[in-house]
Amino acid sequence: QLQLQESGPGLVKPSETLSLTCTVSGASISRSSHYWGWIRQPPGKGLEWIGNIHYTGSTYYKSSLKSRVTISADTSKNQFSLNLSSVTATDTAVYYCARDAVPGLKYFEFWGQGALVTVSS
Amino acid sequence: EIVMTQSPATLSVSPGERGTLSCRASQSVSSNLAWYQQKPGQGPRLLIYGASTRATGIPARFSGSGSGTEFTLTISSLQSEDFAVYYCQQYSNWPSFGGGTKVEIK
Numbered sequence: 490q491l492q493l494q495e496s497g498p499g500l501v502k503p504s505e506t507l508s509l510t511c512t513v514s515g516a517s518i519s520r521s522s523h524y525w526g527w528i529r530q531p532p533g534k535g536l537e538w539i540g541n542i543h544y545t546g547s548t549y550y551k552s553s554l555k556s557r558v559t560i561s562a563d564t565s566k567n568q569f570s571l572n573l574s575s576v577t578a579t580d581t582a583v584y585y586c587a588r589d590a591v592p593g594l595k596y597f598e599f600w601g602q603g604a605l606v607t608v609s610s
Numbered sequence: 611e612i613v614m615t616q617s618p619a620t621l622s623v624s625p626g627e628r629g630t631l632s633c634r635a636s637q638s639v640s641s642n643l644a645w646y647q648q649k650p651g652q653g654p655r656l657l658i659y660g661a662s663t664r665a666t667g668i669p670a671r672f673s674g675s676g677s678g679t680e681f682t683l684t685i686s687s688l689q690s691e692d693f694a695v696y697y698c699q700q701y702s703n704w705p706s707f708g709g710g711t712k713v714e715i716k
Contacts, residue, residue, distance in 0.1 A: 526705075536654065536697055538705040551704060552611070585653050590665070596644035597699040598665065600653030 491515040493586050495604035501580075502610050507573040509604055511586030512566075519544040519564040524591035527560060527571045529582040537582075541595065542569055545575070576608045612636055612700050616708035622716040630648045631684040633698035638678045642702035645674055645683045648710075649694045657696075658683065688713070 505594035511525070518525060527539040540550035542560045550558045554573070562569040573580060583603040590598035612638040623629045633643070641661040646654035656665045658674035661681060671686040684693055693715055698708040 497622070528705075535709045536699070549704065562659040587653070590656065590659060594642075594659075595705045596656065596659050596699060597654070598656050600655075602651075603653055 491588065491599045493575065493588065493599060493601035495584060495586050495601045496605070497604060497606070499578055499601060499605060499607060501606060501608050503577055503608055504575055506609070507571070507576050507580060507584075507606055508517065509571045509584050509586075509606070510568050511570070512568050513588075517564075518562060518567055518569065524585050524589045524592065524595070525562070525569050525595075526595075526597060528582075528585045528587055528597070530585070531579075531582045538595075539573075539584075540587070578608050580606070581608045582606060611640060612703050614698055614700055614707050614708035615650065616696075616698055616711050619709070619710060620712045623630060623688050625690060626687050626691050627716075629688050629692075630711045631660045631683040631685075631696055631713070633676075633681040633683070633708050635655055635679045635681075635700055639700040641677050643674070643676070643681050645672075646697045646699065647692075647694045648697065654697060658679055664674035670703055685713070 492514045501507045509511045524541040526541040540546045557574045559572040585603045586601045587597035588599040615634045617632045641663040645658040648654045662674045695710045695712045
C-alpha cells in the first residue's frame with residue numbers, strides 16, 4: 490500500500506525558505522514512470538497545485554510560483570522535497586505531497602495527510 | 611491558466627436525497643477532469659477521473675458526466691459519510707482546481 494508522509498518545520502519566518510520532505514513507502518519513486526507532486530491549501534480555502542517531479546529530475550512548476558519553487562528527489566532515501574523561497578504570510582497553508590494515478594496524467598490518486606506550515610515572525 | 615469554477619459553494623441536502631454539483635472550465639479541457647472528496651483534517655480522495663470513470667473502490671452512487679467546459683458530479687443518495695467538500699480539477703493543462711463545494715446536512 491503506497492503511503493506518503495510530509496515532514497518539515499511548521500513555522501517559517503517571512504522572507505525565509507520553506508522546506509518540506511515527502512517520504513514515500515510501499516513503492517520506489519525510481520521504479521516507475523509516475524510523477525510526484527506538491528499541492529497546497531491555505532486555511533479554509535481551495536487547493537493549489539505547486540509542481541511535479543519525475544525521478545529522472547524532470548520538473549514542472551506552476552508559472553506564478555516558478556521563480557520561488559524548487560522540487561527535488563532523493564531516490565536513495567525514496568523522498569522528494571519542496572523548497573519555496575522568500576515566503577510571505579500568503580504562503581501559509583497545508584502542504585500535501587501526492588502521486589499521479591497514471592504516469593503523465595496530472596491527477597492525483599495518492600495523497601499524504603498534509604503538513605501545516607505557518608509563515609510568521 | 612485554466613480557471614475552474616464550482617457551484618454552488620454550499621449544497622444543503624438531506625440524507626438519502628440526490629446531490630448535484632457543477633464545475634465549469636474557462637476553456638475546453640475535453641474529458642480531462644477529476645473530482646475529489648475532502649473531509650476535515652484529511653487529504654483529498656480521488657473519486658472520478660476522465661470526467662466519468664470512478665476510481666478504485668468508489669461506490670456506484672457517485673457518478674460524473676460532462677465534457678468540454680461543463681461537468682457534473684452526482685451523488686444519487688447521500689449517505690452520512692458523503693458530507694464533505696468536493697473539488698474538481700482539470701488536467702488538460704497544468705493542474706488547476708475549483709474552489710470547492712461543501713455538501714452539508716440539511
